[in-house]
Amino acid sequence: MTSTQTKRLVKPFFLDISPAERTEIQSAVGEILESGQLILGPKTDAFENAFAKYVGTKFAVSVSTGTAALEIILRSKNVEGKAVAVPTNTNFATVAAILHAGARPVYVDMDPSTFMPNLKMLEQVHKHENIAGAIWVHIGGLIAPDFIETIDYCKANGLFMIEDAAHAHGSALPEGKAGSLGDAGAFSFFPTKVMTTLEGGMITTDDEAIANMARSLRNQGKGGAAFGNEHTDLGNSWRLNEIEAAIGLVQLRKLDDMVARRERGVSDLTEFLPSLGLEWCSVDHMSQFSGYKLIVKHPEDDSRSVSEIKEALKAQGVIPGGGVYDKPCHLQPVFSDVAHPKEGLPISEKWCPRHICPPITSGTTEEDSKQIRDAYRSVYADRASS
Ligand SMILES: Cc1ncc(COP(=O)(O)O)c(C=O)c1O
Structure with a gap:
């Protein structure tokens, strides 16, 4: 097993x-x-x-x-x-x-x-x-x-x-x-x-x-x-x-109720992420956040790939959600005829493949949140503040 x-x-x-x-x-x-x-x-x-x-x-x-x-x-x-x-x-x-x-x-x-x-x-x-x-x-x-x-x-x-x-x-x-x-x-x-x-x-x-x-x-x-x-x-x-x-x-x-449950799952994690020095896209300026995806950045100084991190999270029973988005549209084969700047779109090219969305849904329980935190703590153990 x-x-x-x-x-x-x-x-x-x-x-x-x-x-x-x-x-x-x-x-x-x-x-x-x-x-x-x-x-x-x-x-x-x-x-x-x-x-x-x-x-x-x-x-x-x-x-x-x-x-x-x-x-x-x-x-x-x-x-x-x-x-x-x-x-x-x-x-x-x-x-x-x-x-x-x-x-x-x-x-x-x-x-x-x-x-x-x-x-x-x-x-x-x-x-x-x-x-x-x-x-x-x-x-x-x-x-x-x-x-x-x-x-x-x-x-x-x-x-x-x-x-x-x-x-x-x-x-x-x-x-x-x-x-x-x-x-x-x-x-x-x-x-x-x-x-x-x-x-x-x-x-x-x-x-x-x-x-x-x-x-x-x-x-x-x-x-x-x-x-x-x-x-x-x-x-x-x-x-x-x-x-x-x-x-x-x-x-x-029940949309507001589902959103409130997602927001709870999000804050359960964002209160914890600073202890690992991890950054995410902040929603603090918003009066309500749908909680569809929390975008957590994989640090630049971490030499492990995002796929390795995702596999390590899965090994802890935490299945990451789909990214938003791993591959920017200008690099999608189907859009190869659509012009884009010669120098590319460098920030998207750098960060799209370098983020992970933890599995937060309107069904996320306190036990799920704890399991997500534990998995992150174990996967990013070297970054944990003592
Ligand atoms: C940002 C964005 N725009 C548009 C769509 C298209 O929505 P639909 O799948 O309902 O056509 C999606 C669907 O995933 C989306 O994520």
């Missing part, structure tokens, strides 16, 4: 649906099937209204995925043939959505303390490139400390700012929640996210033109009409269905 087999495991994924909620969802499924209204019905309306209220925007438009949410917002901003700034440190989907919308991604490097770009980096890119706007990604649920200043800069310069809030359900600055700060926000409800509808996405915005175009584009471009056969826009089949919306309603009701 290996030591992994003898240990209890702390896993990076937890489906937070209780037995009572499962029963509630089953009964909603029965109701939906009986009604025959499978799409664009009362559950979808209720989920969109509740989500808009939660985020604090005038409109929320549900869609099939977070990727669709991004592409729809971009299309509603008429980006075809234009350039859009985007962090190279993001999920494939953010860059893919720009390409699918017919625009050109302009990569931006990242600040090593936040794993996302800062305003200076945007200014620099804007000096050299005729960008129409930017997508900023709330990486791991973190909102950039200078995000409000960045939005002010965009407004002053006629640029749009789209929030990729796929990791940031419930994340907030004192000025407002993720998804309510820029021109529009794109959320994902993919199974591993802070809340799920199995698959799904949501667009949040105060801009009625974006909301109207989103309703059309998600529904084969049928303008304002949910049904019928008149197509005014080149849309797609990007709808959420009524069953997914019903699951979303149950998840959204």
Whole structure:
């Protein structure tokens, strides 16, 4: 038997649906099937209204995925043939959505303390490139400390700012929640996210033109009409269905509770990490943190590779979560035709492969937190302060 087999495991994924909620969802499924209204019905309306209220925007438009949410917002901003700034440190989907919308991604490097770009980096890119706007990604649920200043800069310069809030359900600055700060926000409800509808996405915005175009584009471009056969826009089949919306309603009701549990798991670890001299991307400036990923940096002076550290943590029963992200997008084979600066994007290239996200979920217990701390203490034993 290996030591992994003898240990209890702390896993990076937890489906937070209780037995009572499962029963509630089953009964909603029965109701939906009986009604025959499978799409664009009362559950979808209720989920969109509740989500808009939660985020604090005038409109929320549900869609099939977070990727669709991004592409729809971009299309509603008429980006075809234009350039859009985007962090190279993001999920494939953010860059893919720009390409699918017919625009050109302009990569931006990242600040090593936040794993996302800062305003200076945007200014620099804007000096050299005729960008129409930017997508900023709330990486791991973190909102950039200078995000409000960045939005002010965009407004002053006629640029749009789209929030990729796929990791940031419930994340907030004192000025407002993720998804309510820029021109529009794109959320994902993919199974591993802070809340799920199995698959799904949501667009949040105060801009009625974006909301109207989103309703059309998600529904084969049928303008304002949910049904019928008149197509005014080149849309797609990007709808959420009524069953997914019903699951979303149950998840959204307890989103703050799930986030609070994640935040507890995060602070259980961040109170301890200084004793090992380890650094992480701080969330202290935020009024609420979704807790999707705590980004812990593997120290520069430690000659062991990140894979060795991950294996050592696994041997202690602590299975690290996926990184955000190990390989920046400009190095992804599929994007080899997208131009990037000759000198590369050095901070992302250095730090993306040098971080680990401990397995914190809304199901993390005190016992899990202790096991994570013990594993870190043992793996980084040489750094422990006496
Ligand atoms: C940052 C980011 N943006 C967009 C997406 C796309 O979301 P979806 O998988 O729902 O299409 C993801 C999904 O993992 C993501 O992590």
